[in-house]
Amino acid sequence: MSDRAYQLFEEQQKERGIDLAQVKERLKALKVETPSWGYADQGTRFKTFQKVGVPRNTFEKLEDAAQVHKFTGVCPTVAVHIPWDKVSDYSALKAHAESLGIGIGAVNPNLFQDDDYMLGSVTNSNPAIRRKATEHLLECVEIARTVGSKDLSLWFADGTNYPGQADIRKRVVWMYECLKEMYDAMDDDMRMLIEYKFYEPAFYHTDLADWGMAFNMANKLGPKAEVLVDTGHHPMGTNIEHIVAYLLGEKKLGGFHFNSRKYGDDDLIVGSINPYELFLIFYQILDAERDADPGVAANAARIAYMIDQSHNIEEKIPAMIRSVLNVQTQLAKALLINFDELREAQERQDVLAAENAVRSAFECDVTPLLRAVREEMGVPADPMKAYLASGYAEKIAARGKGGASW
């Protein structure tokens, strides 16, 4: 891409009233956390494909994640899932991450892969099982402390398959009691990110089925608890950006798990199915960053952007790089919205002009902008090409097949 392409882009954006210096600064501030499990072998309930070169343990997962950061420059942290990433020495894990130039991000407790949790974890009618689940949550707070993480990310598979199977109202109370114990054990600067999902693995009811239930739980717990929006966890046709705007208005948007879906919780590469949705999510966030209420703007500024994908047919590292680039691309496009023009159109109640102010930004080609920003950040202008040419895939092939499966 030549300087000419960038010059042309700059001229076009000037005409649209966009200050590229600000756009570039905002793009450089983006941080996207990648999930340790996205580097492992993953599958569907029909088959897990074993790939050559997959990390054999959490230390190697961090090494792969460090490559994504090296080539994109925007992925300095990695989320861990316990016990998938259980190690005997978490200080050593932290030190390993730091030696690679990255850090450990959100700690995700796992309350869905133990036989004891078949009928629920924090909602189980058996108090001994609820105790066991709570102890795991407390253990994760301690792990977060050791690895220097401030975010505890919670998702529960709890739910029922049949009408009458359990007492729905009692389960809400039990969940609250367990989470309250965890909440009280957290440091003041830690955050509890509460994720919701409307079905799967439970098919009749899920205890935290939607944003409203997660929001209510977070409100009851207090200011350290916020809602996490996983873009794959809604029924068909849901307006996710509306949920985002609403939660921002309430100052309760904790973070995202980005991925794409076509039908269910597909966990596909973010931006691969409906890039406009991702763009519209960023539109709401950038709009909130400009809110006159400093609390709303502060919420927009502290959002944790995380990827939650399950790559089962894709090459792991390139799939992660693609996801990160797609997030960056849609943020870049949303930054080209002329918010003054938009406001004026809204005030005039000019529906078509307002819609045009948003859509016209999406229609811009941001390739020259992203290349320029990456060069200024000291990373390759084309991270995917650079990674593929780096020889890392060939190097990790020595790990062979049969790596970690989560």
Ligand code: PSV
């Ligand atoms: C559940 O579908 C989920 O989105 C949660 O975030 C889990 O932690 C993750 O996927 C596991 O892959």
Ligand code: MN
């Ligand atoms: Mn998720």
Ligand code: MN
């Ligand atoms: Mn999911």
